[in-house]
Amino acid sequence: MLNTNGTGAEGAMTYPAAQNDLNLQRKKLAHEQAEIRLKKFTRNRASVFGLAVVTLVVLLAVFAPVIAMHDPLTMNTADRLQGISAQHWFGTDNMGRDVFSRVLYGARISLTVGFTVGITSGLLGLIIGLYASTNQVADNILMRICDGLKAIPSTLLAITMMAVLGADIKNVIISLIVVNIPNMARLARSQALVVREQTYIEAMRCLGSSRKRILWAHVVPNILSPMIVQMTFVFASAIITEAALSFLGAGVPAPAPSWGNILKEGKDVIYTAWWMILFPGIFTALTVLGLNLLGDGVRDLMDPRNS
Amino acid sequence: MRKVLEVQNLCTEFKTERGMLKAVDGVSFEVNEGEMLGIVGESGCGKSVTSQSILRLYDEKSFVRYTGDVLFHGESLFSLSEKEMENVRGAKISMVFQDALSSLNPVFTVGNQITEAILIHQKKTKAEAKNQAVEMLNLVGIPDPARRFYQYPFELSGGMRQRVMIAVALACRPQLLIADEPTTALDVTIQAQIMDLIVDMNKKLDMAVMLITHDLAVVAETCDRVIVMYLGQIVEEGGVDDIFDHPMHPYTVGLMNSIPKLDTAKGTRLYQISGTVPLLSQIPAGCRFAPRCPYATDLCRKEMPELSRVSDTQGVRCHYRNERSGGLYQQGAGCKAG
Numbered sequence: 001m002l003n004t005n006g007t008g009a010e011g012a013m014t015y016p017a018a019q020n021d022l023n024l025q026r027k028k029l030a031h032e033q034a035e036i037r038l039k040k041f042t043r044n045r046a047s048v049f050g051l052a053v054v055t056l057v058v059l060l061a062v063f064a065p066v067i068a069m070h071d072p073l074t075m076n077t078a079d080r081l082q083g084i085s086a087q088h089w090f091g092t093d094n095m096g097r098d099v100f101s102r103v104l105y106g107a108r109i110s111l112t113v114g115f116t117v118g119i120t121s122g123l124l125g126l127i128i129g130l131y132a133s134t135n136q137v138a139d140n141i142l143m144r145i146c147d148g149l150k151a152i153p154s155t156l157l158a159i160t161m162m163a164v165l166g167a168d169i170k171n172v173i174i175s176l177i178v179v180n181i182p183n184m185a186r187l188a189r190s191q192a193l194v195v196r197e198q199t200y201i202e203a204m205r206c207l208g209s210s211r212k213r214i215l216w217a218h219v220v221p222n223i224l225s226p227m228i229v230q231m232t233f234v235f236a237s238a239i240i241t242e243a244a245l246s247f248l249g250a251g252v253p254a255p256a257p258s259w260g261n262i263l264k265e266g267k268d269v270i271y272t273a274w275w276m277i278l279f280p281g282i283f284t285a286l287t288v289l290g291l292n293l294l295g296d297g298v299r300d301l302m303d304p305r306n307s
Numbered sequence: 308m309r310k311v312l313e314v315q316n317l318c319t320e321f322k323t324e325r326g327m328l329k330a331v332d333g334v335s336f337e338v339n340e341g342e343m344l345g346i347v348g349e350s351g352c353g354k355s356v357t358s359q360s361i362l363r364l365y366d367e368k369s370f371v372r373y374t375g376d377v378l379f380h381g382e383s384l385f386s387l388s389e390k391e392m393e394n395v396r397g398a399k400i401s402m403v404f405q406d407a408l409s410s411l412n413p414v415f416t417v418g419n420q421i422t423e424a425i426l427i428h429q430k431k432t433k434a435e436a437k438n439q440a441v442e443m444l445n446l447v448g449i450p451d452p453a454r455r456f457y458q459y460p461f462e463l464s465g466g467m468r469q470r471v472m473i474a475v476a477l478a479c480r481p482q483l484l485i486a487d488e489p490t491t492a493l494d495v496t497i498q499a500q501i502m503d504l505i506v507d508m509n510k511k512l513d514m515a516v517m518l519i520t521h522d523l524a525v526v527a528e529t530c531d532r533v534i535v536m537y538l539g540q541i542v543e544e545g546g547v548d549d550i551f552d553h554p555m556h557p558y559t560v561g562l563m564n565s566i567p568k569l570d571t572a573k574g575t576r577l578y579q580i581s582g583t584v585p586l587l588s589q590i591p592a593g594c595r596f597a598p599r600c601p602y603a604t605d606l607c608r609k610e611m612p613e614l615s616r617v618s619d620t621q622g623v624r625c626h627y628r629n630e631r632s633g634g635l636y637q638q639g640a641g642c643k644a645g
Contacts, residue, residue, distance in 0.1 A: 022437060022438075022441065022456065024453075025454045025456065025457055026456075026457045029457040030457070198409060199404055200410050200411055200413070203410040203472070203475075206362060206364065206396050206397060206476075207396060207397035207401070207424045207427060207475065208393045208394060208396035208397035208398060209393070209397075209427060210390075210393055218412055221412075221414045222414055224414075
């Protein structure tokens with residue numbers, strides 16, 4: 001890049017710089033930095049694998065109506081518990097529904113729940129954590145609430161909330177958000193407290209930045225990368241918890257093809273129809289694994305310093 | 308000469324578990340237009356607290372109390388609201404920190420940070436600010452500024468980063484730059500370059516500089532006037548020639564004797580001021596330097612001397628200033644303990 005067009009460090013120019021010179025430099029650097037990041041990411045095989053798996057699952061979920069050959073909800077008692085065949089790739093369940101179609105549509109539910117929970121709990125946690133880091137009274141109150149929430153095992157808390165709210169996908173999302181906020185808020189708070197003490201924040205104050213501006217324009221970008229990494233892990237754990245809730249009958253209500261639901265129905269016929277638990281199980285495990293590996297890769301990528 | 312900054316009897320107290328501690332105790336001085344003022348002293352003698360009190364950087368932490376006043380062009384900074392204070396910081400008084408490596412925000416490009424400094428205070432379009440930022444980078448001697456503009460701080464060397472810091476601090480052309488040990492984290496050659504740059508900016512932009520350092524050599528080379536601080540007080544002040552040719556306070560002399568000299572005979576022990584700076588909670592009763600002073604008498608231990616003028620330019624806080632009107636002998640005289 002540098003050698004080919006020869007305007008490297010040796011080029012003496014006159015200033016104020018022409019706007020197009022600036023733009024040229026910006027493009028060149030952006031290109032170089034993107035290249036370095038891509039290289040850094042692809043060097044980590046595991047995260048590339050994670051990205052591939054997650055992309056595949058997302059594509060399957062998005063194009064489920066096109067790929068699935070059967071309706072995931074149509075029952076067909078004549079075809080109950082059929083094994084793997086060209087007609088039913090993953091066999092059929094105890095009501096004669098096509099497991100392949102149900103797994104694909106299940107991916108939609110799992111990804112929706114995971115994504116929504118990851119993003120929302122991350123954002124709310126960020127706001128709560130930042131607020132706590134700036135106000136001592138609020139800090140005490142908010143963090144004690146978080147401690148209280150964290151003291152209850154998360155699955156138990158989610159089940160309790162589902163019992164109160166009623167079985168519905170919306171309520172699954174709400175209870176998982178509540179379960180995950182304390183971790184996010186704690187992370188945001190602790191990171192913000194570290195960043196606020198850095199010299200560059202003091203330097204910004206010396207330059208006349210207001211407190212609000214420092215908080216949002218300087219503290220937030222610095223704590224964003226651990227937050228995003230944590231969000232991918234929450235994404236993964238939300239998928240597992242959702243499956244667990246459905247498996248226990250406290251999640252997405254019955255006919256909906258969530259992975260947890262398929263597993264729940266499959267456990268009764270585990271000795272005759274192994275395919276009913278194997279495929280949704282594999283999908284759950286792979287997606288979660290993929291997200292975790294991807295999260296690791298994103299962490300390496302987000303930190304501009306480590307090389 | 309017009310005064311840019313006037314510090315009047317400044318006291319900064321911090322609330323701690325051991326009660327209120329005075330980190331700065333009755334400091335008064337002024338900085339004139341275009342002047343370069345050096346403030347020297349050991350670690351913990353209140354140099355940095357003085358400078359940060361001027362910008363009221365401790366405000367956010369509620370455990371600080373200021374008394375006295377700081378006037379900037381005759382206007383009291385202590386009576387300004389936080390909002391008004393924000394308009395002073397960066398635009399009129401700027402600061403450069405000692406740790407250049409960590410005083411740039413790691414997630415933003417260099418250009419971004421200079422542009423931001425400009426946009427906070429000046430009504431300019433982004434493009435104008437960008438051009439001005441590149442101009443600033445050029446001014447502080449960064450080669451190929453258009454390229455550096457889009458680089459991140461971690462991609463630059465330490466000296467480069469300190470140059471960028473100076474560019475950020477000077478982006479709005481402040482009338483006063485407070486440089487708090489700007490060269491401490493850098494190696495010797497880069498130190499010289501950065502000092503040259505600060506002196507250069509001082510002349511080019513006609514900007515007063517308050518240089519806080521413990522490096523007397525730097526002060527001798529660059530400053531017009533010098534203030535020597537010890538334990539929150541000014542112990543001696545004067546023109547750079549006064550202080551270096553005929554220092555009067557035993558502490559000043561001690562500091563100078565502690566510097567290795569080229570003509571010192573081989574095998575001679577380097578002078579050191581005995582003892583250490585006492586804790587703020589254990590300030591001695593009389594002259595604060597008395598416990599460490601080789602000339603201390605009973606009077607010194609009982610009564611605190613005033614800072615009084617010995618000439619038009621020089622002032623010293625010592626009971627025995629008149630006995631030493633020609634200045635204390637450097638070397639030898641003070642070589643008590645070693």
